[in-house]
Amino acid sequence: MGRWGIVTFATVAAVVTACSPSAADDAAGDETTTSTTRTPRITDDSGRPPVTFDPCYDIPDDVMNAAGYDAAKKEIADMPMGTYTFLGCAYEGTISVPGVLARYDLLVLAGNVTLDEELKRNGHVAESVQINGRPALVEVDPNARDTCRYVLQTTFGIVGLIRIYHKDHPGAVPQDEWCAGVLDLATTLEPFIQD
Template sequence: MGRWGIVTLAAVAAVATACSPSAADDATGDETTTSTTRTPRITDDSGRPPVTFDPCYDIPDDVMNAAGYDAAKKEVADMPMGTHTFLGCTYKKEDLVPGVRRGYSLNILSGNVSLDEELKKNGHVATSATINGRSALLEVGPENRDACTYVLQTDFGVVFVTRLYNTDHPGPAPQSEWCAGMEEFVGSIEPHIAN
């Protein structure tokens, strides 16, 4: 797994230590609209483009709630790194099916690395994809069991959408379940992603 893949999974694991965006300001996702002139919350000194899509603020809460994620409990999970920047947002979907799954953890991570860089790092688990006409990668691999990641190309870099299937039994979920429904879900949030 490449460094950015580790970053993505680390963001999912760091949900408990992140702060809620509602504590950062009083705007909800329903009141905030996508803006091409947004001033990024975090910048780096790399010379790479600024990350202009903020997953916690630019995806309307009603879109996430409709998908079964509790937007009131979303949490900021940013990762400034000096050489590149990631703005992240984590969500949980607690749809317990006893003996099957406890639900899902979701991380949406917007970063100023290119789709080509991501392909070079994780090409061994990536296949080309398209979401609503936008170039993307689908990443599924045995080293990230129970995880499904779509990586969408943007003008500033990429947006990772990683879902972790939380089993309610010992061992992994069947690989056929890792990405079940993900393409449709990613298609529902894609229109809110800045180019």
């Protein structure tokens, strides 16, 4: 099975295509407001469905700002792979967590691999959940320190939220804190997934 970029944020960083906030905003202003009428920025030759949800354009900036991520600094993070495609958007943010203020990186990826493929690939660290009634996985891999992944099923494939917690204190972040607040974020973003 092919490798896709939900493994770690570091993997994605190697293939990120940066876009200035004004360029992303200008491009979004030129497009229609629903992803179902937008031509996908990237397609592949796999015969898989086109990715119809574009995280940088289909998630409103005010929603991300309210969630603690600076939408003015978002960057396009696409991954054209030939046999599958991921459209991505990278954010930095500082979110208040009870008793602590922490810095996070967040990557939202929409790809045309299936939830079953993701489960086969990461089933050893995945737990099945529902996000607003949508089938999903939560993945906490002890080898991907300080990282939490939520992967939601769509008609074209999956949308993944990958968050890295950058600790601001000495010592390890307890594993049970890696996903603090990510379920709430996934629940907030799920209604914007057009499929």
